[in-house]
Amino acid sequence: MTVNIVSMPAPALTRRQLLKRSLAVSAGLVVGSGFLAGSSGAWAVEVKALTPATMATLVQMARDIYPHDRFEDALYAAALKGHDENAAKDDALKAMLEDGVAALNKSAEAAGNDSYLATGWEIDRLALLKEIESTEFFQTIRGGLVVGLYNQPAVWDKLGYEGSSFEKGGYINRGFSDITWL
């Protein structure tokens, strides 16, 4: 269930080129027509069904659900990419995701912010998420993430999990009993 990031045409766009093609910039994310990118230009995802702005909000929402400050946005975007692909084949899903994000923005506005993305503090965004915790929208995003985010080898690397070992001869000579601090 690992989702691959669609990489930008090589060489990656420069930050200036990115900004030129982009419609909106927020929270380290660049929203362009048909794509969403990191504002450093290091990664980008194409979106087919969802609007790039919706995807940007979902990336922030994903980070707020499973906040790992060592994880770059690309890992969250990769974990969400499947929803965009499924939404391309499923109008009801597409509507559920777009409506869910719209509702989130609306409650952000009611709380005095321009949008969910423009809500600066995590604690304020969490309050908005708490309100929708039991909705199908929230559970679809969370349920997809708990598999999609943590099933990425790049995430395993960050958390110190070495994964498949058979092809390396197991751990018998690679530290299965190397603990020294006890």
Next chain:
Amino acid sequence: MTSPYKLDDDSVIVVIGTGAGGGTLANELAQKGIDVVALEAGGRHLPGDYINDEWASFGQLAWTDMRTTSGSWRVAKDFGNLPAWIVKAVGGSTTHWAGASLRIQDHEFRAKSTYGEIDGASLLDWPITLKDLEPYYDKAEDKMGVTRTNGIPGLPGNNNFKVMKAGADKLGYKNCHTGNMAINSQPRDDRASCQQLGFCFQGCKMGAKWSTAYTEIPLGEATGHLEVREHAHVLKIEHDDQGNVSGVLYADKDGNQQLQKARAVCVAGNSIESPRLLLNSASSMFPDGLGNSSGQVGKNYMRHMTGSVYAVFDKPVNMYRGTTMAGIITDESRHDTSRGFAGGYEMETLALGVPFMAAFLNPGAWGREFTAAMDMYENMAGMWLVGEDMPQESNAVSLSDAKDQHGMPVANVHFDDHPNDLAMRKHAYQQGAAVYDAVGATQTYPTPPYPSTHNLGTNRMSANAADGVVNKFGQSHDIKNLFISDGSQFTTGAAENPTLTIVTLAIRQADYIAQQMNEKAI
């Protein structure tokens, strides 16, 4: 006659399921020259195909056909259509199992006499004793190559074990070691020794861990007396006018229905599918299902009192390296009501990879408390707590309104924890955390039960036909050529992991079936 057998050959013994119970029984019968057709719903996967990747392996091997749940247990809320973690493949759940192989203790066979009447519990004594089973336990341990038996050395301790051991020593526990594992610590029976891959739950790619998939099944097939049909999903057991079973109806790999005739039928589909099959086989002669004159088919479902404790330290542990279940503390497995509950529990190391840790650490949880734990994955140690749960008549496998891909009603699994289970879990969480606190844990996490891996009791053995489904040999009280050959025979759950006992009972049952055939009783 030698394999393959004809559908209308009514001299064969049909075994349903090829896991711990069915796979062992099929081989034991074949070794005696008895003709066996084993029907297995899943396909055949061998060490070469196993995948060192948790979700990919789950997709390859797990039973994911529809099931439903009810009751107040947390699994129903978190995993409503996955009450149990069971394999659908030749070898059954012995492909996924960790290999912990413990004998049930003497007093646990006499649960009712030892614990007395407990409100709400449908306790019984087993109709057999430890003494009856000892010779068969010996055979099972030898067959499975259990460490610390038959002169086989223990496995080396991995990091996760070393943390447990240091904590156990500090707490004053006396019995902590690297376990009695059906995993080769040295080459044996043409199988390699453990290379500490750390993917025991995903099928052992070394073949170091015993699994019927690559031990019993090929040994049985080599005799010429065992035919294993893969992708053969049994839908119904049929009977004749006298009320004896006469054959089984199954869906083959193309979905076509086939009727295999049989001299006797042995059901070993694990404790959820076995009672479901008996209930789905209801007829005008047996309106409540086959072998169900007692009304006990599907009742008394047990899943062990379980839980896990994961602990975080200030330095790395790397618990996932090496044997998944790499050590045990047995001190709490005694019966000692001063702790506030009857029966006991075992503490066994357990490691999950990042994908499963995310799914199981605290299902449904989100936010920084959850991710703080995940961020410390490298510094985590973990153990599984497994103890005796109280049988309750209302905990039951029954037929659901939902239907499977073959149009048959699926199993609903209903479970509520008994107060004794809750008291034991609380104690076990405290002791598990204490083990880790003793060696400097900075956090401990009481992790709720996973979907059931130990499914027991739904066709229980009883001395009296009114109290259970089968006699002390796993033979139906009602129908003499119908046998139950898996963990659903268990009268009570005991604290120990069940598979060694399932295998032991299967070896013993094979002797009994051969004897009954000789005597023309079946």
